Amino acid sequence: MPDGLKSGMGAIAFALTRRALLCDMAALALGAVSPFSFAQHGGLGLVTPPVRLDDTLLVDQSGKKRLLNDLLRQGVTALQTIYTGCGTVCPLQGTLFSAVQERIPEIRAHRPVQLLSLGIDPLSDSPPALRAWLARFRAGPAWIAATPALTDVDRMRVALSGSNRPLGDIADHSTQVYCFDANAMLRWRSADLPRVDDLCDVLRALART
Structure with a gap:
């Protein structure tokens, strides 16, 4: 096969592979921004x-047992529900919190701000799995x-x-974010996968009260 033809076929194969990758990313992004009809929602x-x-x-990532409301009283908290074996929306949720984490130094006021990823698959979301998920x-x-505990997941x-x-x-599961004030009171429910700016605005307002 002539070198020119080989080069042309290689370029076509690369373009097709790249197009498939872009299509997969576009589909994932579309799923991320579209409302999940199957996710349970109350008022936003x-x-x-x-x-x-x-x-x-x-039980946190270090294996320490902690009461939910004691944890929430440590500061203004943004809470998301995830499970460590998730390969679809949970990585997007992790990326969202990672972006918010970078902004925390800008939004602290009278109260500290913290992020809480709540595992909803207790059979798999062990402390080592949670540590690996956070490290990611x-x-x-x-x-x-x-x-x-497994008996408390659905109630929560x-x-x-x-x-x-x-x-x-x-x-x-829902990809909403739930924001609590420093008195452990739920004050705000986001839409699915909210914008980083919107989430930071809410945390800033709660941290100033």
Whole structure:
């Protein structure tokens, strides 16, 4: 085969591979910005009146047992639900929190700001799995991961959502972010995969109160 023809065929193969990759990325992005019809949602935006979740025992990435409301009282908190075996939207959620983490020094005011990734698959979201998940996104000390007991997962997901609609399985979990004030009160529910700027604006407002 002439060298020119080989070169041309190689360029075509590269273009087709690149096009397939771009199509896959576009499909993932479309899924990220489109509302999930299967995800359980309550009201979006400001939570009025604010809600305190029932206290629940969590195990964090270091293996330490911590009560949810004690953890939330350590500062203004943005909470997301993830599971470490997820290969679809959870990496996007991790990237979102990673971007917010970079902005934390800019949004601290009267209260510290922290991030909490809540594992919703206790059978797999062990402390080593949580540590590996945090390391994947270069989480710093203001970003914690923790998992409740299996018997508490669904109750927590319902309380966070504020909805009475039936829960889907964990693969259909919400990608909303839930923001708590420093008194452990739920004050704001985002849309799915909110913009970094919007999330930082809410955290800034809560940290100033």
